[in-house]
Amino acid sequence: MTSFNGTSKTNVLSFDLEHWHSATLLSSALEDPVDRIEESVDIVLNLLRKHGVTATFFVVGEVAEEYPDLIDRVRSEGHEIGSHGHTHTPLFELSPAAFETELERSSGAIERATGVEPEGFRAPNFSVTRETEWAFDVLESAGFRYDSSVFPVKTPMYGVPDAPRRPYTVPVDDPFRIGSNREALRSLVESPLAAIGSVLRLPIAGGFYGRVLPERLLKWGIRRLNRRGIPANLYFHPWEFNPAIEVESLRPHKRFVSFHGVEGLESKLDGLLSAFSFNTARSVLEQEALLDSGGSDVERAVGANDLE
Numbered sequence: 001m002t003s004f005n006g007t008s009k010t011n012v013l014s015f016d017l018e019h020w021h022s023a024t025l026l027s028s029a030l031e032d033p034v035d036r037i038e039e040s041v042d043i044v045l046n047l048l049r050k051h052g053v054t055a056t057f058f059v060v061g062e063v064a065e066e067y068p069d070l071i072d073r074v075r076s077e078g079h080e081i082g083s084h085g086h087t088h089t090p091l092f093e094l095s096p097a098a099f100e101t102e103l104e105r106s107s108g109a110i111e112r113a114t115g116v117e118p119e120g121f122r123a124p125n126f127s128v129t130r131e132t133e134w135a136f137d138v139l140e141s142a143g144f145r146y147d148s149s150v151f152p153v154k155t156p157m158y159g160v161p162d163a164p165r166r167p168y169t170v171p172v173d174d175p176f177r178i179g180s181n182r183e184a185l186r187s188l189v190e191s192p193l194a195a196i197g198s199v200l201r202l203p204i205a206g207g208f209y210g211r212v213l214p215e216r217l218l219k220w221g222i223r224r225l226n227r228r229g230i231p232a233n234l235y236f237h238p239w240e241f242n243p244a245i246e247v248e249s250l251r252p253h254k255r256f257v258s259f260h261g262v263e264g265l266e267s268k269l270d271g272l273l274s275a276f277s278f279n280t281a282r283s284v285l286e287q288e289a290l291l292d293s294g295g296s297d298v299e300r301a302v303g304a305n306d307l308e
């Protein structure tokens with residue numbers, strides 16, 4: 001493994017693959033938007049190919065149904081396909097039973113497109129919080145091996161401000177802390193999104209933050225996490241790399257939140273991929289000894305002690 005910036009940590013690179021117009025702020029504001037999904041995915045695939053990097057794509061089940069060849073093409077380039085729900089409905093709006101159905105339908109659609117069942121899940125709008133902690137039960141019984149939905153920050157829409165920042169095996173009693181070997185642990189690993197700072201936490205994981213924060217601040221944040229032995233887990237959306245998306249019909253506030261920084265994101269990610277080592281969520285969790293390469297967990301490993 002190549003060492004960058006004095007650390008040998010490999011970071012998680014992930015993309016939430018959904019229609020650009022399915023974002024919560026936009027879906028009610030647009031009439032008849034143009035799909036740009038294939039051209040957006042191609043921009044990202046070209047960039048990853050240039051750096052020889054594989055990433056995890058958390059795919060909305062409906063998109064896998066609509067574009068099975070595209071999803072299979074992503075997989076055939078060595079990327080991991082995870083589930084991003086079936087209809088991109090945040091868990092806040094779902095019952096546990098409805099969430100189970102979402103998982104079944106999305107896994108079915110992904111398996112039909114690629115021949116492989118997803119092992120990882122990312123909730124729409126990072127909607128795994130204390131309010132929806134039943135999600136871990138449902139994910140575990142549906143056979144998922146890891147979740148990557150916990151944002152250890154406080155925001156008006158989502159977040160678990162005191163959740164661990166490093167990946168960990170999820171304890172049965174409190175899913176938002178690192179357990180010990182003596183207590184009951186789930187056969188489910190959590191890979192939280194990147195945030196820096198112990199008390200006041202700043203999200204640096206990508207998406208809106210990735211577009212708005214300068215490249216040098218993102219690099220500083222990733223380096224800071226890596227020095228503490230924490231792999232940074234970054235997420236982006238393929239549409240965020242595509243300046244061709246239609247924005248004229250949006251009001252200025254929505255346009256800022258949804259599209260600010262789109263023009264510069266490709267070169268920013270290019271810079272991050274040159275400076276740091278990245279891989280799929282699955283591979284990083286294997287490297288962290290939380291999952292084994294055969295698909296079962298390693299002695300129910302707990303994360304290293306979270307010292308912060």
Ligand SMILES: [Zn+2]
Pocket residue numbers: 016018084088123124125
């Ligand atoms: Zn999403």
